Amino acid sequence: EAGVTQFPSHSVIEKGQTVTLRCDPISGHDNLYWYRRVMGKEIKFLLHFVKESKQDESGMPNNRFLAERTGGTYSTLKVQPAELEDSGVYFCASSHIRHENIQYFGAGTRLSVL
């Protein structure tokens, strides 16, 4: 069974540009989460989808971040326009509706904003 996959693994962009990160959860997992780790700090929750609906988006930093999960399968996280402080590693995780206690993580996307 394929795990959670994230694309790209690394992205380098300039301040003011737009970047879109993608996450493919494990097949059959209705729960999908986005987290972010800024250098030297904790991994912080961004938002939680149940299927295509946003269950909790309390961690989204501001309106430059837009997450979507059309059709309840893969998800995208768009940053527009990117700022220097957006640099970090963005993790995606998914969990099964009957085993929501176990979140499976992807390897992350390292975003560098120059």
Added chain:
Amino acid sequence: AQTVTQSQPEMSVQEAETVTLSCTYDTSESDYYLFWYKQPPSRQMILVIRQEAYKQQNATENRFSVNFQKAAKSFSLKISDSQLGDAAMYFCAYRSSGGSNYKLTFGKGTLLTVNP
């Protein structure tokens, strides 16, 4: 709000020895879950072990075990017979048990080096 503290940014251990990673947390809830995740370099973060707060017995998974002290709000991870493949960043995490709040709260992580 809950917080998780990992006071050891880095730790090292000799192969085949035992190492303990510390984690403390702060919460006003009585029921919750605690986790240890491991992230090898450039690879996926994987769940090592989990503990439900209502269970008094410490969780064990092969060479990995926890010392869960609920009153002290402490959740340390012990790795026995350390192997080179155990080298990774280790994250302690907390999750509320109530409602539909599934988000994990993480500590800053401990980088474990295993010396041959």
